[in-house]
Amino acid sequence: MTRNLMFAAALMVLSFTPAQAQDSDRLDDTQLNLASDVEAIDFVWSGHRVNSQMIQRGSHQFIIYYDASRQMSIAHRPHERAPWRYQKLPSFVGWDSHNYATVDVDEAGYIHVMGNMHADPLVYFRSTEPWNVRSLEQVDYMVDAEREQRVTYPTFLHDTEGHLIAIFRIGSSGDGRYYYHRFDTGTMTWELLHDQNFFDGEGERGTYYIGPVLGPDGLFHTVWVWRETPSAATNNNLSYARSANLIDWEDSNGNPVALPIVRSTGDIVDPVPPYGGILNGQKRLGFDSDGLPMISYYKHDENGDTQIMLARKVGDGWAVHQISDWTGSVQQLDRGGSLNVSILVQEAPFVADDGTIRVRAIRDGNAIEFTVDPRTNTTADIGSYEVVPGVIPGFQDNQELVQYVRRAEGVAEDSRYDFYLSWEANPSNQDQARGDIPAPSTLRLHRIPR
Numbered sequence: 001m002t003r004n005l006m007f008a009a010a011l012m013v014l015s016f017t018p019a020q021a022q023d024s025d026r027l028d029d030t031q032l033n034l035a036s037d038v039e040a041i042d043f044v045w046s047g048h049r050v051n052s053q054m055i056q057r058g059s060h061q062f063i064i065y066y067d068a069s070r071q072m073s074i075a076h077r078p079h080e081r082a083p084w085r086y087q088k089l090p091s092f093v094g095w096d097s098h099n100y101a102t103v104d105v106d107e108a109g110y111i112h113v114m115g116n117m118h119a120d121p122l123v124y125f126r127s128t129e130p131w132n133v134r135s136l137e138q139v140d141y142m143v144d145a146e147r148e149q150r151v152t153y154p155t156f157l158h159d160t161e162g163h164l165i166a167i168f169r170i171g172s173s174g175d176g177r178y179y180y181h182r183f184d185t186g187t188m189t190w191e192l193l194h195d196q197n198f199f200d201g202e203g204e205r206g207t208y209y210i211g212p213v214l215g216p217d218g219l220f221h222t223v224w225v226w227r228e229t230p231s232a233a234t235n236n237n238l239s240y241a242r243s244a245n246l247i248d249w250e251d252s253n254g255n256p257v258a259l260p261i262v263r264s265t266g267d268i269v270d271p272v273p274p275y276g277g278i279l280n281g282q283k284r285l286g287f288d289s290d291g292l293p294m295i296s297y298y299k300h301d302e303n304g305d306t307q308i309m310l311a312r313k314v315g316d317g318w319a320v321h322q323i324s325d326w327t328g329s330v331q332q333l334d335r336g337g338s339l340n341v342s343i344l345v346q347e348a349p350f351v352a353d354d355g356t357i358r359v360r361a362i363r364d365g366n367a368i369e370f371t372v373d374p375r376t377n378t379t380a381d382i383g384s385y386e387v388v389p390g391v392i393p394g395f396q397d398n399q400e401l402v403q404y405v406r407r408a409e410g411v412a413e414d415s416r417y418d419f420y421l422s423w424e425a426n427p428s429n430q431d432q433a434r435g436d437i438p439a440p441s442t443l444r445l446h447r448i449p450r
Contacts, residue, residue: 037446037447037448038395038444038445038446038447039444039445039447040442040443040444041063041065041075041084041421041442041443041444041445042065042067042068042073042075042086042442042443043067043068043440043441043442043443044065044066044067044068044423044425044440044441044442044443045066045067045068045069045070045093045425045440046398046401046423046424046425046426046437046438046439046440046441047070047095047425047426047434047437047438048095048097048425048426048427048428048429048434049097049338049402049404049425049426049427049428050066050093050096050097050099050100050425051100051404051406052064052065052066052404052406052421052423052443053065053100053101053102053103053406053409053421054406054408054409054419054421054445055103055104055105055408055409055410056408056409056410056411056412056419057104057105057410059078059079059080060076060077060078060079060105060131061076061077061079061080061408061419062074062075062076062103062105062111062133063075063076063084063421063443063445064101064102064103064113064115065101065421065423065443066092066093066101067088067440068440069092070092070093070094071088071089071091071092072088072089072090072091072092072093072101072113072115072116073086073087073088073089074086074087074089074103074111074113074133074136075087075133076111076131076133078131080447085133085134086133087133087134087136089113089125089136089138090138091115091116091123092116093116094433095429095431095432095433095434096118096338096431097337097338097428097431098117098118098152098153098338098431099115099116099117099118100115101113101114101115101116102114102115102154102155102156103156104156104157104158104164105131105164106163106164106183106185107158107162107163107164107185108130108185109130109131110126110127110129110130110185110188111125111126111127111131111132111133111136112124112125112126112127112156112164112166112183113125113126113136114154114156114166114168115154117151117152117154117168118152118431119150119151119152119171119172120150120151120152121148121149121150121151122140122141122142122148122149122151122168123138123151124138124139124141124142125137125138125139126139142166142181142190143181143190143191143192147170148170149170150170150171150172151168151169151170152168152169152172152176153167153168153169154166154167154168155167155168157212159182159245159246160214160218160244160245163182163183163184164182164183165180165181165182165183165193165246166180166181166182166183166190167179167180167181167198169199169206169207170197171201171206172206172230173206173227173229173230173336174201174204174205174206174227174228174229174230174234175201175203175204175205175206176199176201176205176206176207177197177198177199177200177201177260178197178198178199178207178209179192179194179197179198180192180193180194180198180246181193193246193247194247194259194260195259196259196260197259197260198259198260198261199224199260199261200260200261200262201226201262201263202262202263204228205226205227205228205263206226206227207224207225207226207227207261208224208225208227208235208280208281209222209223209224210222210223210224210283210284210285211223211285212243212246213285215242215287215291215293216287216291217291218244219242219243219244220242220243220244220246221240221241221242221285221293222240222241222242222243222285223238223239223240223269223283223285223293223295224238224239224240225237225238225239225272225278225280225283226239226263227280228274230336231333231334231335231336232279232280232333232334232335232336232339233274233275233333233334233335234274234275235272235274235276235278235279235280235333236271236272236273236274236276236278237263237268237270237271237272238268238269238270238272238278238283238295238297238311239266239267239268239269240252240266240267240269240293240295240318241257241261241266241267242293249261249266251266251267252267252293252313252318253316267318269295269311269318269320270297270299270309270311270318270320272299275334276299276300277298277299277300277304277306277330277331277333278297278298278299279297279298279331279333279339279341282297282298282341282343282344282345282346283295283296283297283345284296284297284345284346284347284348284349285348286348286349286350287350287351288312288351288357288374289351289355289374292312292313293312293313294310294311294312294313294349294357295310295311295349296308296309296310296323296345296348296349296359296360296361297309297311297345298331298343298345298361300330301322303327304330305326305327305328305329305330306326306329306330306331306343307322307323307324307325307326307329308322308323308324308343308345308359308361308370309321309322309323310323310349310357310359310372310377312377319377321372321377321378323359323370323372323379324361324368324370324379325379326363329343329363331343335430336430337428337429337430337431337432338428338430338431339428339430340427340428342363342364343361343362343363344361344362344363345360345361346360346362347360349372351374352371355374356371356372356373356374356380357371357372357373357374357377358370358371358372359372360385362387366384367384367385367386367387368382368383368384368385369382369383369384369385370382371383387405388405388407388420388422389418389420389446389448391446391448392405392420392422392446395422395442395444395446396422396424397424397441397442398424398438398439398441400438401424401425401426401438401441402424402425402426402427403422403423403424404422404423404424404425405420405421405422406420406421406422407419407420408420408421415450416449416450417447417448417449417450418447418448418450419445419446419447419448420445420446420448421443421444421445421446422443422444422446423441423442423443423444424441425438425441426438
């Protein structure tokens, strides 16, 4: 694995079949007759890392990105053999790597876009016609224009009934509140899913979460850390909660968790203190062979080295196990802005075919797979793994830039193919401007047989 290959793990969302993309509309692979397994989508901004995204809903495919002029852009096609239809949106990215854009579709086929926000007024677009990307129009606010003035981390997902849910933070890293919103296709309006916000830092801290992830038990699971200041070094207290409907929440033992969630509520999986080495963006949630949650992440050991950890639900509590045994691995986190770190945890722990648990991490560009004995929770073997299909690195145009690869979300489990986006850009620069701008790179779509 080369140092210039990184993998952006996709946010897991509930797959669904929209009303206008029923199974009868899906195409057999023999009908596609694609000329190539690689498609050039557009020239894209390469001045700094800012994520692109691809989703599939039924047979419909969407790609959202910033083009070479920094403009938010979206491409759509109703199925693989159709040409892409492009639309430019009136929003331009600066130098902040937090300002990704995200797209999804509600159960009636209306397209929704959020993005380009880091404590900024809400930037949100919605189509006026189902499945028509050219009908996207900017909407000033979702529920409360006054409240939606400092928005960050927009996310879409779907509840178990297929309703579109939008989540974002209001506030800042040391003082943030998260809100859940549900879209009503009958009235074409958003409503708060709860009577109040979901996470609340109580004016003293912020929250960084992953999920909610739909587990094998049919419940939504979420994991988070708290942060006391804008410095990533003050992340603390790895925590957990779950829900059947995204409205009523409970801890891992089924005890109700009142909203908003504050630092004293929910499970504390691992009471990592501030400056304990846990990083908000490097934690992943998976499930063991019994369907119980397990979390991979990293923190400092007693010597100050950064180590990969695995937390598992055991009985009424959680057991935390050190998986790596590294030296000289300490990650410097006492900084603001988007960080470049040498250790990444970007895939969820999972159970392999042989029954062992696999925990994956990247250190100094090397992809490492830990084989963990599920009975003792000790590391039985250390190997490597392929972060992305091996053909993709061969399409890098500028070796001086970092190549980023992101897997498409929502591709059907029975599909014969996976889809990946690849592009090159400078790494983030703690969200500060650089003194030069490289030439645009090519955003490519790769169709990879499973």
